[in-house]
Amino acid sequence: MTWLHFMIFLPFVFALIVPFIYKRLTPRIHTGWFVLIVPLTIFIFLLMYIPKIAKGAVLTSTVKWIPAYDINFTTYLDGLSLVFGLLIAGIGTLVILYSIFYLSKQREALHNFYVYLLLFMGAMLGLVVSDNYFVLYVFWEITSVSSFLLIAYWYERDRSRYGAQKAMLITVFGGLAMLAGLIMMSIMADTTSIRETLSNIQLIQSHKLFIPAMVLILLGAFTKSAQFPFSIWLPDAMEAPTPISAYLHSATMVKAGIYLVARLTPIFGGTIEWFWLVGGIGIFTLLYGSFNAVKQTDLKALLAYSTISQLGLIMSLLGLGSAALHKDLGVDESALYATAIFAAIFHLVNHSTFKGSLFMVVGIIDHETGTRDLRRLGGLIHLMPVSFTLTVIGGFSMAGLPPFNGFLSKEMFFTAVVNASHMEIFNLQHIGIFLPIIAWVASVFTFIYCMILVFKTFRGKKKVPKLDKEVHEAPIGLLISPIILGTLVVLFFFIPNVVSKYLLKPAFASVLPSLAHTVESKKISAFHGFNTELWMTIGVVALGTILYLLLRKWYKLYRFYPQAITLSNLYNLTLEYTEKLAKSITNFYMTGFLRDYLVYIFGFIIVIIGGSLVLFNGFTFDMTHDSPISIFDIGIVIAMIISSVTVLFSKSRITSIVAVGALGFLVSFFFVLFRAPDLALTQLVVETVTTVLFLLCFYHLPQLKKEISRIRFKAVNAIISIGVGVVVTMVALSANGTHLFASISSYYEDSYKLAGAKNIVNAILVDFRGIDTMLEILVLTVAGLGVYTLIKVRLVGGDKDEETK
C-alpha cells in the first residue's frame, strides 16, 4: 500500500461521499468545488514524481487482492503511466472547474454527474498504473460503465440513451474480447503481470496463441479508441454534456486503447501482424475520420470525427514505430523508425491540450448561443473575441500550423510516414509509398475541417437573428479552463524540449526500453530545414486553403456518400434483428405456465446429471461403511412415504399443506437421529416458517378442482417425476461411494483451536466459509426484496394512492 494506491482510491471514496455532501451543499455552493479537490490533489501528487521518473525510476507496489489466482493490484508507475496520469488528473481538474460554470446547480442532478465522473477518473487512473492484466481489465470495464452513465446523463432524451447504449455495447464487446486475449497472455507467459511478461517475450512470441491473443487485445483497444470500424459510437456519445465530451472523448477514455497498444508494443511489436493491424487500421481511421469531419454541420459532431481521425493518427504512429523492434534491423534503422513512437506520445499530449480546449469552446458557443449548428452560426468574432482566439489556437494547432504544438508533432508524423515508405521489411517495398500519400490527403482534410471550425463559426455574416438568445462573451469562469489549455498549446511550441525531457523521453523509454538511448540527445525544433516534411506541410496549407475557399463547389460530392450502407446503419440493423430473434426465441419457450418451466428444469436435471452419470460411468455403490439401519429409520421413512403419497391424492388443499409440512418435520427427525442438532433445529424452524407462509398463501389460492387431464400430460409428469427420483437417488448413493479427494473435514475438527468455537457447524458458517454465508444472506435479502417489489409494484400499478400515501 503506497500513496499511489490511496490516490487511485481517492476518487472512489469521494464518489461515495458526494451524494451526502450534495444534500448539504445545494443550493448554496456548487458541488463541483468540493469535487475539484480530488483531481487537483492527484495532479500535484503526480507532478512531484516527475523528477524521479525522468531519471528513469519506476515505482511499484503491490496490494494483495486474490493472491491464489495471482491477481493483485500492483501499481507500476513509469514514464508512460505518468504522462497518462497527468493528463487524466490535469484535464480532469480543468474539466471539473469548467463544469462548475457549465452545469447549473439549480437544474442539474449534480450528484449523479460528479459520482460518475469520479468513478470514471479513478478507473482511468487505475487502468494506466496497474500492472496486472486482470486488474487492468476491471478498471477498463469500469470506464465503460461509468462512461455509459455519463453519456446517458440526460437520460430523458432518446438520443442520449441510444448513444450510451451504443458506446456501451461496442466498448464492452471489445472489452470482453480483450479479456479473452489477456487470459491467453497470462497462459502463454505464465504470469498475470505485464512487467513479468516483458521478460519472457521469447517464450510468448513462438507460442501458437500469440496471434489470437494479439487480435483479441487489439479488438479491445480499437473499440475503446474508436478506430475504424468501431468508431461509430463516438459521434453518438456526443449527446453527453460538453464537459464530459471534453474529458472522456478527447482527453482520456478514448486514449485507453492508445495506452494499451503503447504498453504492449514491446511484446507484440516487430511482428508483421501488429505492424499492419495497428498501423494500417490507424492510418485508415485517420483518413476516414478527417474525410467525414468535413461534412458535419454540428460542431460537436465535427470534433467527434476529428477526434476519431487524430486517434487514428496516433495509432498509426504506434504501428509504424513498432517496426523498430523488428529483429532484422540495424541499430540506426531501428532508431529511425522509433521516432514514430516518440511522435505518437508527443501528439497524444498535444491532442489532449488542443482538443480539450476546443471542446470547451464549443461548449461555450452552445451555452451562449443555444446552438451548435454551423448553418445557424457565423459572425461571432466581435461578440466573443476570447472564444475566437481560443478556437484559432486550438484549430490551427490541430491543422498543424505554427506556432502551435500541433505543428511539431504533425511534422514528426510526416517524418515517420516518409521513413516508413523507405522501410524494406513487412512487404513495404511496393506499397510503402501509399503511406505518405494517405497521410498527406488526410492532412488536407484535417486542414479543411479546422478552417471550417474556426471561420464558419466566427467569420462571415452575423446570423444572430436566427438565434434565440442575446449573444455575448462567456463569463470568466467558463473561460479559465480553455485559456489554460490554450496557453499550454502555445507554450509547448516554444519549450518542446523541456516537455520532452521530463515527460516524453521517459514515456518513450518505457515503451521501447531497448531504444531509450536513441532519443537521449534528440532535440525538437520548430524549423528543420526545407525537407520533404516541410514541403508536405506547405502543400497541405496551399491545397487546403484552395479547397476550403471552393468548398461550396465540391461539397455536393458528399451527397454521393452512401447513407444506406454506413456502419451506423449496419449497427442499427444488427441490433434490431438481434432483438427480434431474441424475442421470438424467448416467446418460444416462455409459455407462462409454471408446469412447463418445471418440466424444462427437471428435464435438464435428468438429462445432464443422469446423462453424465451414465456417460462417465459414475455409478459407484459402496455400502460397506454405511451405518446400520435402525427400526426408527424404517419408521420415519414409512411415515414420510405416507405423507408424500397423501399430498398426491388429497382432495383438499389444507390436507396437502399439512402433509408437506409433516414431510419436512419428519426430515428433521432424521437429523436428530443422526446427531445433527444444528441441522434439525434449522430444519424445524424453516419448516415452521414455510408452513406459515403456505397457510398465508392459502387465502389466495383457488379451490382444488378435480383435474381432468389427458393421458399424455400425465405420462410426461410420470416420466419426469420418476426420472428425477431415480437420478437423485443414484447421485446420493454414488456420492457416498465416491472418494476422489481426501476429505477436508479433518481441517475443521480443529475449530476450537482455529476459531475458538466448540460448534463446528457454526464455525464453518461464520468463520471458515464466511463468504458463503455472506453471499447467502445477500441472496436471501435480494429474494425478499424481490417478493416485496413483485407484490407491491403490482399494487402501485393498479391503485396509486394506496401506496404513495
Added chain:
Amino acid sequence: MKKPNDIIIRSVTKVAVVIILTFAINLFVSGHHFPGGGFIGGLTFAAAIILLFLTFDIETVRKNIPVDFKVLAGVGVLIAVLTGVGGMAFGESFLTQAFGYFELPIFGKTELATAVIFDIGVALAVIGTAITIIMTIGDDR
C-alpha cells in the same frame, strides 16, 4: 387478514412469544459453542413475530414494532460485509475473523469473537427478510 378473535390463541401467544423470543436470543448467543447461531436465532425470532401477526392484526403489530424490516435486512447485510472489510484493515484477507479471551468484570474470563458481529448481521438479515416476505404476502389482498 381477517381479525381473529380466538381467546385461547391470544392468551397463549402473550406468554409464548416471550418464551420464543428468549429462546431465540439464547439460540443466537449459544451458537458459538452449542447448537444455534445467527440463522436459526434469526428465524426463531422471526417465527415469534409471525405468531404475533397470526394472533393479532398486522397493523397492530406494525404499530407496536415500528421497524422497517426491509431496512433491517439491508443493515444486516451491511454489517456482515463491513466485518469482512474490518479484517482487511488489519492487513488480513477479506472476512478473516478473530477471537480472544478477556477478563471481564462480571462474567470472568470470557471469549469474545468478531464472528459474533458477523452473526448479528446474518440474524438481522434473516429476520428482516423473513418478516418482509411474510408481511408482504400477508398484507396482500
